[in-house]
Amino acid sequence: MDSGVSFSEDTMDDEYAKFIRRMNPPRVVIDNESCKNATVIQVDSANKQGILLEVVQVLTDLNLIITKAYICSDGGWFMDVFNVTDHDRNKITDVGILDYIQKSLGPDSCSMRRRSVGVTPGMDHTSIELIGSDRPGLLSEVSAVLTHLKCNVVNAEVWTHNTRAAAVMQVTDEETGAAISDPDRLSVVKTLLCNVLKGSNKTRDAKTAVVSHGATHTDRRLHQMMFDDRDYERMALDDNGSDKERPNVNVANWHDRDYSVVTIRCKDRPKLLFDIVCTLTDMQYVVFHGNVDSEGPDAYQEYCIRHIDGSPVKSDAERQRVIQCLEAAIQRRVSEGLKLELCTTDRVGLLSDVTRIFRENSLTVTRAEVATRAGKAVNTFYVRDASGYPVDPKIIDSIRQTIGQTILRVKGSPQEANQSSQESPTRFLFGGLFKSRSFCNFGLVRSYS
Template structure:
């Protein structure tokens, strides 16, 4: 660490001691949600860190008010659990206080870095390349052949590109893989799989012992890969996209971003993550996701203090936000697998998908106490509707009680719908009362 970085860290600690963060969790003044208020000294990235803590707990953010003018940051969130209930678990509330309160380290520059914390429990593998049917099956087959067990993984596909962050362990030791020659072989073989026969787009494999925040890293990887660039024929196609608009508010020297799309879990994290990594600062924001649609409004400036400067910058920001929203859209039939974990399980399951002409559009792989808990979103590789008979055949091959279907093939064959209407940004400044968020008392 350089001398200047040491000075910056010490300055951050001083500011934190003088202005310790404050977290208030209230279950009384809103009938339908728990209200969480976070006050802290302001700095770039703090909003993302707060949202990240809440979404990592699988909390649903139904409303949010954001204000960070000057040197102070203040956020108010209405949150529920996944069943729509208030947060009453003392363990969860204590974790929020510890993660965001005076004793937290979320303002540390080290915490905000990605992939800097070392782990000997597993080896992290980052993959990005051109998407194609059977890709996950091929990748997992290579890892099985190399005596690696996939304990955690997340796979996203978007705009012909596929990205994944995987955590693997050595089959024999159950820990991280440390042999440099073996790591080099893993990287080489996986990169060959990712390249396939496509020489026009780059494929990349990174192997390390670093611990990353998987979802933020996936956003960064796909952003760096420019997955937001669309072919001209697709850009003018009929597929309905999220409604994103960016205008400059000249009187106040802000750019105002408005987003309206179908609501889903972690949508707020996805948009805030993208704005942060594109070096924009959110000064004011208003989020409403109580219905089937989510409405988001942000007043932003670039970190250099300027609003959006050109039409080209505006178009790029719109494209990047659209991509951030679409990456996690779960197109396809949802399949959930729960069974005892073993080496080669992911390879066997995805091979069965491939042999039945199904392609994985998104996947979440986790291992808890020796149990594999995996979620796959699959579609027919040829673009045809998913055949219910094929799903029945796959379930018989894997196990009826092991693999469960969420929804129906008919529902999966319907294209996702977004609203074409636009959310007017002017409503953001009509009222800044906490009553809009179910808070009627002062937190002073």
């Protein structure tokens, strides 16, 4: 049967790849001596599609800053050299991190798990993917629905770009603290969230929510979702002629070598290299050579690429599409607005309550990172005025008074150092604000259904 032959061929290909890997195991060399201001990491391995993204993903997931990189994967061999630092621009000396890099990229490393999208929950949480039209208060509405359905948001990443909003949210059952496995309940969650995302535009947002498997790399999935949503096409429509902070991306063919050369100049930021490599990989391009330099405030990146079928960029339309997609990949993570950091004991409904306060004070969330670590909620929000005006400092001060100045901080605010509140954190968000609703016991609060 055809399916049997196909399966056998796939199996032979997998076994051949394993054989090549055993014969040419990856080699990782970490050098803290040769460079004055960075740790040098060299990775040598048999070449395969997507390996560059795997390596970059490991480094960025460790929150390392890649200041320089040299990439060479021509032929059957792959070699990368990275100069990396921590966020304080220091060399990496933590033995645990260095050991993790060796194990993740060396001979004992495993291939990245393939992503799947369906309705199957993960082992300890259920992952919910959302994409739809952005509007003020959307995150508040979504989190309120999840709280009403007795779902606790333990981790989430929310991006907005070109009038679109995408989110990957990991939730657990409020009562059991485990993944939600009831298919009927998952169907209700999906339906209600779809209704929220549709808003008044029933046609535009007909397919905006899906409950997916928990084993998803969040940042890559967000790129894939927004790419599939074709957010990059709306750049020309929504740009209004403004080039503010727009990256400089150029694509030209190098006919002598049958490559296309991509050059990128833009403001540097963490995870910039990941965002670009992720997009090129998902667009089915292979990076054969690359050079990255981002030691200053600006980043310069150059890549020699071919499509996975071996051809360079074939037409001006394809060239424009590559440029648009890379511009979108760079700008999706650019954080517009004021950065607020919240750290407190986690509880069910916390995200709903905090984002409701933002909405009631005419603030819209442009990006959010929600995490739960050892029972603590560690959340970062980027907010701006819903009407487009600069955020009023008096509104931020009022919000901090409501939630608690020791709980919600303005990142980089010059006044922060002088605002050392002597009040107990429980006097704010978990005290006065909800006193009329009979909430009590810090960290053990429950929402009424």
